[in-house]
Amino acid sequence: MSQPSGQLSAFVQGVWSASVRQPVPIVKPLYSDAGSGIIFNLVGEVMIGNETLPEGVIMLAINKQTENIVLQSGAQLSGIRFHPAICYGVLGQHYDKPTLLLPEEDQLYNLYRVYNDLRIQKDIERRIETLHRWADKNLDFTKVIPGPLKKALMHIDQDETPGQLSASIDLSQRQIERIFKLWLEMTPKHYQRILRVKKTISFLRTYKKANLADVAHQFGFSDQAHMTREFRTFACITPGQIE
Structure with missing residues (x-):
């Protein structure tokens, strides 16, 4: 690639x-x-x-x-x-x-x-x-996505919660959810869950011997069991099966 x-x-x-x-x-x-x-x-x-x-x-x-x-x-x-x-x-x-x-x-x-x-x-x-x-x-990317969505994606990538987005981009939570539904077919919360698992997978592929309980805390899961459930939902495997 x-x-x-x-x-x-x-x-x-x-x-x-x-x-x-x-x-x-x-x-x-x-x-x-x-x-x-x-x-x-x-x-x-x-x-x-x-x-x-x-x-x-x-x-x-x-x-x-x-x-x-x-x-x-x-x-x-x-x-x-x-x-x-x-x-x-x-x-x-x-x-x-x-x-x-x-x-x-x-x-x-x-x-x-x-x-x-x-x-x-x-x-x-x-x-x-x-x-x-x-x-x-x-491809003309100058105006490919609306400014509020671009800001929301950036703030979620910086680990802001969906509830904090309204203050960051000056839109109501309902308006933000409508934009996400239209452009990504999911809520901001769902996108954040996918992003968290994606970041964790990237980390585990680099640090294969990392302590999973510590990794769960590092990436904002409530505990290791929560991380495992999220991995099963989005990655269809457990954290320990990452290669």
């Missing part, structure tokens, strides 16, 4: 490409992060959860719970991953599951032109460069 730079980094988590040459499938967890994105399934069999992805341009649902992605031998795909709320701002709608974009629906960004360019490229780095060029040329 390539980490975007400059203005793009504020809106895009990563641009990536993969090619499976080994004879057995690759299985990876897609940990919940409230983000979304676009997959260009170039060739081969790919599954996310129970959904088999057809070849073509696939619009992803908001990632609210961890699912496995399964890449069969010979699969080739590329993608762009947006930060939370950005995909709705770019595409103007939500998807409830991985959904094939039909060519006749591809009016806004000419994604199938990108898809065809990616299929021609055989080198992963060239495919990533192609996606970077497309994003830089076609």
